[in-house]
Amino acid sequence: MKAVCWHGRRDMRVDNVDDPKIEDPRDAIIRITATAICGSDLHLYNGVMPTMEAGDVVGHEPMGEVVEVGSAITNLMKGDRVVVPFTLACGSCFFCNRDLFSLCDNSNRNAEKARQAIGQSPSGMLGYSHMMGGYAGGQAEYLRVPYADVGPVKVPDGIPDEQVLFLSDIFPTGYMAAENCGIEAGDTVAVWGCGPVAQFAIQSAWMLGAGRVIAIDRVENRLELARTKGKAETIHFENEDVQERLMEMTKGRGPDCCIDAVGAEAHSAGVVREFVDDAREAMHVPSNHPYALAEAILCCRKGGTVSIPGVYTAPLSGVPMHAAMNKGLTMKMGQTHMQHYMKPLLEKVIAGEIDPSFIITHRGTLDDAPSLYETFDARSDDCVKVVLTP
Structure with missing residues (x-):
């Protein structure tokens, strides 16, 4: 065959x-x-x-x-x-x-x-x-x-x-990602990524009672899909500072729930970080990029939840666990x-x-x-x- x-x-x-x-x-x-x-x-x-x-x-x-x-x-x-x-x-x-x-x-x-x-x-x-x-x-x-x-x-x-x-795979994965947030009626849910799993996480967040969904990416047609099919507000991370914009949109509190629907191959608006990772990959040194996860932790409101359906395949550096601990975040993840x-x-x-x-x-x-x-x-x-x- x-x-x-x-x-x-x-x-x-x-x-x-x-x-x-x-x-x-x-x-x-x-x-x-x-x-x-x-x-x-x-x-x-x-x-x-x-x-x-x-x-x-x-x-x-x-x-x-x-x-x-x-x-x-x-x-x-x-x-x-x-x-x-x-x-x-x-x-x-x-x-x-x-x-x-x-x-x-x-x-x-x-x-x-x-x-x-x-x-x-x-x-x-x-x-x-x-x-x-x-x-x-x-x-x-x-x-x-x-x-x-x-x-x-x-x-x-x-x-x-x-x-x-x-x-x-991707419909249940997006749904479980939203369910792992423990969404309460009216919650603001921010989703990093507008790829396939993210699109289903957006749809599922609405099904579970979200009051507002905000999607973050840099690929315009994916952002447009989140806006049109997902009824989400969007942030283009190369054109806006994501943390600053989310604080503005939530009156300084931050989203109640944050979903990292990107995982190991996240991209960053930071040129230096991208350059270092590109150099590693040019030498065939596999690397996992924590950009989306790190940003989700920093942006999530105190006492909020970070859900991680994005796949990681190696240990991460650069994850702000000090922020997660001091903000009292709940983190849920898994296949x-x-x-x-x-x-x-x-x-x-x-x-x-x-x-x-x-x-x-x-x-x-x-x-x-x-x-x-x-x-x-x-x-x-x-x-x-x-x-x-x-």
């Missing part, structure tokens, strides 16, 4: 690889009908995620049709349309029993690699490095889905793929507990409360993936979200 494979920094290729097979009674095989390039796939593309190996099949936002199931699978059958979550969960460990599915104790088959790197292992993830299990991803014609009795959600007939595809959110958010789509396809700007086939990775990474051609149909 065809699959998009990582071959090094900024080197994605479409390879012919072996078709997946049932390896465990709890497996299912699906034929991919739609898949997407995620912002966190750019961390792979840019070489900032460790433990990638040449030839790894990438992609963790897939959906499709079930073509085969293992002997233990009773919830799915051949022909079912399903959306597949990017986090894998056994459904019965200490963490799964508490709905903390992205912390599953049993689904990362390379848990020791993760323990060595970050102290303990999160769940396994599709198409996202050997530290996260070394599972083949979903930017392919077919996909093996482990723990298929726990993860995939069946999609009713009549709903287009593009309306439900993002239940695989998304997908299995907790997918069905309730599917109901919102079915009810017409949201059409997630608003985020799509680019479409292509698997063969187009290498060039579309380049476009997405450069934010060129007004690219916000890429969907691939094998």
